Amino acid sequence: MDRLVKADVKELELDFKRGQNCTKTFRLSNLMHTMSVAVSLTSTNPSLFSFNQAFSIIPALSSASYTVILSEPSDRPPLTTPPDVITVKSSVLPTGKASQDDLRLLFSKPGRYIFRDASITLSFVGPHVVEHLISHNTQIREIDSFLNKAVSGCNGSQLTALMKKAVVSGKLNLVGALIDHGGDVNVRDSDGRSMISVAVQAGNIDVVKTLIASRCSIDNSIDQVLHLAAAINRADLMVVLCANYKNLDVNSVDSSGRTPIHIAASCGFRGVIRFSLSIGGNPEIQDNDGCTPLHLAAEKGHLDAVECLLEASTYSKYALNKQGKTAFALAIDNEHSGLYDLLHLGDVLNRAARIDDLNGIKGCLAKGVKVNGRDQNGWTPLHRAAFKGRIESVKVLLSHGAHVDVVDYNGYTPLHCAVEAGHMQVALLLIAHGAKANVKSLKAVAPSNFNRFKNHLQDSCNEKENGLT
Template sequence: MDRLVKADVKEVELVFKRGQRNTTTFRLTNLMHTMSVAVSLTTKNPSFFSFNKPFSIIPPLSSSSYTLLLSPPSDQPPLTNPPDAITVKTIMLPLGTAHHDDLSRLFSKPGPHLFKDATLPISFVGPHVIEHLVSSHTQIAEIDLFLNKAISGCPVNQLTGLLKSAVVSGKAKLVGTLIDHGGDVNDKDSKGRSLISLAVQAGHLEVLNVLISSGCEIDNSVDHVLHHAAAINRVDLMEVLFRACKNVDLNSVDFCDRTPIHIAASYGYTDVIRFCLSVGGNPEVLDVNRCTPLHLAAQEGHLDAAECLLEASSFVKYALNKQGKTAFALAVENGHSNLYDLLQLGDALNRAARIDNVNGIKSCLAEGGNVNGKDQNGWTPLHRAAFKGRIESVKALLNHGAKANLVDDNGYTPLHCAVEAGHVQVALLLIAHGAKANERSLKGVVPLKSDCFKNPPPLVQPLCCEKERA
């Protein structure tokens, strides 16, 4: 005979409830027609599990119920891999009766009298088990092992609630399994936001991909997903959203009328700003306070972000917010001197150099202007003063550290500009301060020779004049 008793289940499921007394019941049936059978129940972890009847006697062809108890109450299920199991051992009892101590001795002795009738795995089921899997650091392979069992004790509405927690936790495999078992991928939170919003805010790219492939949809009126991605400097999330969600809009605004570029500018996230600009983002949108993204970057002192925004728009430098302040005014107000030259002093310094306002030059430099700062064409204040022949301005700039051999975007040095315009004294002054007469430009400017100062020749590409006129 292979066995003496038969269990009514192949696996014992225990609905785990955090901090409560957890029990489950199963039945064993005596298969013997004329003889009683003694039963012993054990587990690998007796510190976790106990039975109402560890030893019992079942009459012929009768059944008996047994209760498995998880004790003491716990905040988390004792998950093990492989799972714990109930071992059912039996012994035939010709007399049909025996004392507890006698049964204990009988089952402690190995031999042919002892039958191992069944091994019943113990599975923990219910939402509290899934919550534990969501919050724990359990390995992915083990999550699959436990999750498939735990889900069997959960109705669909509970799976949907657990899905939100899984999204925030970043467990993409768990998210996919919950969706496969009926979790509603388009359920909303209390603020009406989609699961995609939750995934993006938490920065989980893999979860985002699972949600998109499962048909999760967003509502632009509440799901400011690009704003969330911008706030955590995640271009990768923005790329996925822009590619997969057809209704995302890089110029959409949040409740403060701010675009994703506003958000990135306020944090100084230059990579996000560049991505937004590359796919159609508008750097000139005004928020509820009539602030451009440049206002926000200037207010926080983000130099690289400000430079990036100025490359995209020349207008924003002069835009006024609701208080009538430019980005430069906000930088000054907040003491961000590293932005002064970029936002205003560079313009003032170039203007002073052009009109030979030496006091203006000194004032700009004293306030933090960059003596070697370049405009949109690569001209420094020294280029401009040299081309105009403003010798006093040239002296002031050189005395304050202006570099005589810097080239503009077309390869012109200040010396080239002076020679082209016929300003011999300025040219000689530049040479005296180290300007190289044989310096070549990026565009192949003719080397300067000493006789050039008698009849200054035009340069190969007289762009200096064009720039000045512009």
């Protein structure tokens, strides 16, 4: 016979509660038909675990109950890898009687009559263990080894109560385990928000995908998930959300009247702005203070966001908030001089070039306005001056570095504009400064203007060859 007693379990699950005594009872049965058996219980961690009877005697064909006790209540479960175990040793006791000291002496040294009958693994279960795994930076391999045991000691309501903490932690295996064991993904937090909102705010896209796959629902009147994603610069989360929740509205507003584009503009998140625009976002919506997204971006000095919004918006540059201020005025108030050109001075330069206001042009350029700045059509000041035939303005702009062959968003150069409007002297001046005058590049202009320009150019060339000019 290789053992004298048999344990009724191979593993003991202790229901751990912070700061409370933790105990678990198990039974040992004597397999001997005629003799009593002496039993010794020890653990791999005697400083933590004790027993109601470490040494005992079990009569023939009888059984006895034993209790393992977590000696010192703690705020955290004593999780170890490998887990602690109880070792059960036994020895035949023909007399059936012995004192505790005699039993202690019997098991104090190994011998041929001492049997190692069982090793019982100690595991900790319950919501406090799961909460510990969520809250502490336990290594992933350790979490995996303890998690399934821990959740087995929780009921559905306890698992559901732990859902928010798991989602906030971003630990995907914990979230998955709670769901797999009966946690309700459609529980809402104290603010009435869904777990999707909680996951988006935490910024974990894998947890978001897991919740979506588990049919987590949202309430658009409460769960402003696009706003939350915009606030943390996560266009990737917005892509996933829009792909799975078809009723999301990128132009929905929060309690301040702001859309996700407002949120992104205030933070300077250009990628979020671009994605929002690509799915129908309106950059000209005004919030409760009358501010467009451009107002907010200008107020904070976010250059990239301002450029992006100006490309998408025709009117927001001129919109007034409830204080009667434009985005340009807010940039001035906050001394964001790098935005002056985009928000206002570029318009002033374009107007000066259009009406041939040479002093206005020079004044703008002296303030640092970009001579090659574009408007919403891609026109530079040189395009405007050329189209209006303002030859003196063209000269000033060229002398300050205006590009002669810059093309607008329809492929037109300043030379195209001059020819289209019939301003031959301006066209010749541009060509003299390197503008390319070939038939292919000028096919876009009106045929009559092109033919007139072509003939005029040929005449000018002939005059030069004959020494007439």
